[in-house]
Amino acid sequence: MENIEIARRLEELADLLEIQGANPFRIRAYRNAIRTISGLTRPLAEVAAEEALTDLPGIGKDIGGYIGELLDTGRLSILDEVTAEVPRELATLTRLDGVGPKKARKLWKELDVTTPDELESAAREGRVAALPGFGKKSVEKILRAIEDFRKHQGRFLRAEAVQYLRPLLAHLEGVEAIHRLEVAGSYRRGRETVGDIDLLALVDDDGARAGVMEAFTTFPGVDRVEMSGDTRGSVVLTSGLPVDLRILGSDSYGAALHYFTGSKEHNVEIRKRGQKRGLRVSEYGVFEEEGKGGDGDGDRSGGNGTDGRSEGDGARGRDGDSDPRAGHRIAGATEEEVFGALDLPWIPPVLRENRGEIQAAEEGRLPSLVEAGQLRGDLHMHTTWSDGRDSVREMAQACRDRGYAYMAITDHSQAVTVARGLTPERLREQWGEIDEAREQVEGIHILRGCEVDILKDGSLDLPDEVLEELDIVLVAVHSHFELDQATMTKRILTALRHPLVDILVHPTGRLINRREPYPLDMEAVLQAALEHDVAVELNTNPRRLDLHDRHLFRARELGVPVVISTDAHRTAQLAYVDEGIHQAQRGWLEADHVLNTRDWDGMQAWLKRREG
Ligand SMILES: [Zn+2]
Ligand SMILES: [Zn+2]
CATH class of the missing domain: 1.10.150.110 (DNA polymerase beta, N-terminal domain-like)
Structure with a gap:
């Protein structure tokens, strides 16, 4: 467990x-x-x-x-x-x-x-x-x-599903007959929540299937078995997570992996592209349509290119009506093969949402997606000074151990009383401790920051003379979520106009599965961020993960810099970045779009962008 x-x-x-x-x-x-x-x-x-x-x-x-x-x-x-x-x-x-x-x-x-x-x-x-x-x-x-x-209801945070799933994957990886095991579905596409898990196992030896299915259904973490067939089984884990297992042979594995990874919208476009080329794309492979070439032999399931049922339907009819395995299979073993049959390079699963990825692939402009290892610092975290659990020094050591070049200590400001937010006096006291940590922890630059509350009217929770002494100013909404969209948008735009603000953090206020985002005109917010040279955050706390991928995509289009930060409240949470990075990738972000991929010199230059 x-x-x-x-x-x-x-x-x-x-x-x-x-x-x-x-x-x-x-x-x-x-x-x-x-x-x-x-x-x-x-x-x-x-x-x-x-x-x-x-x-x-x-x-x-x-x-x-x-x-x-x-x-x-x-x-x-x-x-x-x-x-x-x-x-x-x-x-x-x-x-x-x-x-x-x-x-x-x-x-x-x-x-x-x-x-x-x-x-x-x-x-x-x-x-x-x-x-x-x-x-x-x-x-x-x-x-x-x-x-x-x-x-x-029934949707799991991806980061939780990862943990629920881990023991089962380890168990199945020990089953010898399984040559390859992949998790498909929205999990593979890196979505923030998943409803269930689709596992695909490659088993070449048909005689070994029953044993594989048994290994799956008798796993100790299984609460109940819903179905157990020859090639498909369905269980619910004790955590409540439903898991499906499909057993596949090697000639259709890639096609099935593509099909069950989705999204549906992406798959529809892929099928259309196939149709234009006289090809039928299904979970079993890419097939040449009957009468459009292909000699029909060498294909196990298609035989002479057709069978009784599909002949009557007409292969150019609706997909669902014909035998999906009829015709001459030209691809299916790997995803690369499937995309290749459609004259496309392999498209990363995180992009398969029908947001232009097929056209980008065709034109050779698929993004080179940002990775967690490219981040050079974390600019949002809390310590024992507000609602964090570890000290400034412990956070600094942990950031240095992660290999970061810089970091920012950003405890809450006074208005957030539940988090013991800092008054100007206590903030100044904290600077003493930051100075000490700068001496004690070598090899990392520690920025003096604060997560300053945006008050109801859009003004900031700390006086300008205090903000001026900070190296980095984060702003965020933590109260009055009930405001209507116009008022909330105006509130945030007011804050963004403040000349000392650097980053708008967790911009929508949502807590996944718990609290919806507050109503906000995100387009207006992103436009204002661009105009006032403010960065926006992707908060990688698995419950937040905002900005959402669609908004990140828009930020990229507009040229608004994005910061990927953890909002860690303890050293272990600095690892949130590894799961949260999927959201950035789903937003098509490359290293250049992400401010904290810059080295220390680059970061310093950005922090001084308004000087001179
Ligand atoms: Zn916050
Ligand atoms: Zn925070």
């Missing part, structure tokens, strides 16, 4: 215990432990094998025991005990924006509400607003949250 899944179970336990009314100190201890687990870079199974789990900071005897039980049995008996008293669905309610465990308890005890559906009816009937502690505003917020919840 992966750390993330263990953390998830314990979180559910803590939520349910809190709803039940357990001792707050116990709950707090559990939540601290969960934070420790989430920050671990080593698998807990490995830790448990080498030392006592209770040696880890914040892991007490209780939690240590629960983790041990989960690792050994995949179960958590205390969760069964608690759910005998507290309905398990209530844990889902606490995930809604605006409903924590305390409110969930009230809703349950007072109104007998346990599910989002019941909550919605109660809210619409005015029963929620009548409860003490729930006003009209909070009911509106809850209704919006329920809507968001429904929209995203």
Whole structure:
């Protein structure tokens, strides 16, 4: 069991215990432990094998025991005990924006509400607003949250799916009959969320299929088997992630990989391109249409180029009506072959969204996509001075160890009270610590920065004389998400006009699966960023990932510089960049479009762009 899944179970336990009314100190201890687990870079199974789990900071005897039980049995008996008293669905309610465990308890005890559906009816009937502690505003917020919840139900953050999937992939990689194993679908296209996983296994020996399917369906992390056939199986993992496995032979593997990678829109265009050339493209390969050449032999499934059924349909009819394997196969073993049959170079999966990639491929102008290894610094992170967990020095060491040439310390400003935002006085104090870190940690340039709050009217949360002393100024919205689009856009444009602003960070405010972006005219924002020489951020926190790929694509077109940063609140989160880079690639970004691929001299030059 992966750390993330263990953390998830314990979180559910803590939520349910809190709803039940357990001792707050116990709950707090559990939540601290969960934070420790989430920050671990080593698998807990490995830790448990080498030392006592209770040696880890914040892991007490209780939690240590629960983790041990989960690792050994995949179960958590205390969760069964608690759910005998507290309905398990209530844990889902606490995930809604605006409903924590305390409110969930009230809703349950007072109104007998346990599910989002019941909550919605109660809210619409005015029963929620009548409860003490729930006003009209909070009911509106809850209704919006329920809507968001429904929209995203069943979608997993890609970064989470990666972890849920890892043990299964390792398991299947140990199966000898599988010569190649790929994850297709939106996962392969690097989308921020995935609904399910499509695995494609290359198995040459037909006699080995049954064994491969069995290895798949009997994997210990499988919660239930939905289907198990000769070439296709379908399971749901204990994390809730649905996984499909398809077993393929070598002559169609590439075609299937292309087909199941999608997107649908991309595939439609590819099929059309094939049709223009007298070719039929399907998950089985690229085939010459009947009567358009091809002698028909050498093809296993097509025989003489046709069979009884497809003959009557007419091969130039609709694709779906004819036998997809009829005709003479000219490509299919690899994706390169499939694209090649259509006179195209291989197109990276992250680009297959029908945003002009086929034409770009044809004209030889596919972008050379930015990679995480090209980044020379991280310009957005937090420390213990606001809501981060590690010190300035620890963050600096971790950035240096990642090989960065520079970094910026950017704690919150005072308006963000929940994150212990800094007053001008405390910010100045922090500079002393930054100076110390500059001496202690060699080999990296540490910029003095701040994530300055954009107040409701668009003014900034720190006076100009303080901003002037900073090396880099980030601005962001953290409040009043309810403003209408015109007001919100005006608010942000006001901030962008401020002559000391460098980067607009997490520009849409969304939290994937939790909070929709606030309404914003992004075109106006990007135009203003261009006009005022402000960069925009791609925040690689897996819940944020904004700017979104479409907006990054537009920023690239306009020439607005993009910064890729992690917004790390602890050293381990500096690794967010490795997953977040997919979003940049989906936005067609190349190294030149990304400000923090510049070396230190280049970065300094940019920071001084308004001088002289
Ligand atoms: Zn922020
Ligand atoms: Zn931040």
